[in-house]
Amino acid sequence: MSINIRIAGVSHWFASPEDPVLDGVNLNLDAGQTLSIVGESGCGKSTLLHMIAGMLQPRTGRVYVGGQPALAPNPRWNIMFQRSALYPWLTVVKNVALGLEFAGIRKGRRARALAMLERVGLADRADAHPQDLSGGQQQRVALARSLVVSPSVILLDEPFSALDTFTRSDLQAEVLSIVAEQGITLVQVTHDLDEAVIMGDRIAVMERHPGRIHGVIENRMPAPRQPGRPGFAEMRDELLAAFGRARRNPLSTDTRPSQAPVAVNA
Numbered sequence: 001m002s003i004n005i006r007i008a009g010v011s012h013w014f015a016s017p018e019d020p021v022l023d024g025v026n027l028n029l030d031a032g033q034t035l036s037i038v039g040e041s042g043c044g045k046s047t048l049l050h051m052i053a054g055m056l057q058p059r060t061g062r063v064y065v066g067g068q069p070a071l072a073p074n075p076r077w078n079i080m081f082q083r084s085a086l087y088p089w090l091t092v093v094k095n096v097a098l099g100l101e102f103a104g105i106r107k108g109r110r111a112r113a114l115a116m117l118e119r120v121g122l123a124d125r126a127d128a129h130p131q132d133l134s135g136g137q138q139q140r141v142a143l144a145r146s147l148v149v150s151p152s153v154i155l156l157d158e159p160f161s162a163l164d165t166f167t168r169s170d171l172q173a174e175v176l177s178i179v180a181e182q183g184i185t186l187v188q189v190t191h192d193l194d195e196a197v198i199m200g201d202r203i204a205v206m207e208r209h210p211g212r213i214h215g216v217i218e219n220r221m222p223a224p225r226q227p228g229r230p231g232f233a234e235m236r237d238e239l240l241a242a243f244g245r246a247r248r249n250p251l252s253t254d255t256r257p258s259q260a261p262v263a264v265n266a
């Protein structure tokens, strides 16, 4: 079942209230939509993702997932990090099946894990151990573990940043296809503007220090959104311009150009 996400007036600080990491973040995502979050290093992207995952509570405001406050981690919304740990003593298929075990699913674990491995192109390595796989293959296993539970929401924190261009492109396409097929709501943090355009129906651009939503761009490109296709370069240029403005105004929104074309449609 698809579910929506609502980030309502979220502010946060770690060390001191005088040094907020997030300030007044509002963002809505419809059920089954995909959102890319971009912004300079340290602007609070991962912090926001942790809040959606229920791993961290904002000092003020609230995150709602499927209408419920995200007060604790939930197996139906899955977070995957840049380097998701696999267990070296378990085979690939057992690592994937662990996702099902964590979600409390008892029956048919191996068959479901194998089907998902097939999906990410690793069925033939099911009985290998993670350390015998390449970095890209290990990320595929981690992805399979996240997706095998048919989560309602998947949260990806730069999952493909260490991968070569071709592997990254394959995995982007595979994630988008699974997400569309299962109606999963996707939030992905990325530093790669091409990836932001490829993955996001909407793209949130953040300012830094404190972390704020500078604007949200509605991605007008129809799927498949691939570099070189009509409209891709325009979307990327629009994003790059918004990113540049967000960087130029890290400490204040007062100097933001009034003609900024970014749709603040949070």
Ligand SMILES: Nc1ncnc2c1ncn2[C@@H]1O[C@H](COP(=O)(O)OP(=O)(O)OP(=O)(O)O)[C@@H](O)[C@H]1O
Pocket: 014, 015, 021, 039, 040, 041, 042, 043, 044, 045, 046, 047, 048
């Ligand atoms: N647990 C924590 N304790 C103290 N400070 C933290 C903690 N987690 C994050 N921070 C600080 O909060 C700020 C935002 O961090 P966050 O990781 O959310 O940024 P980011 O945009 O994801 O960065 P990057 O793009 O480099 O991954 C940073 O200054 C970081 O040092």
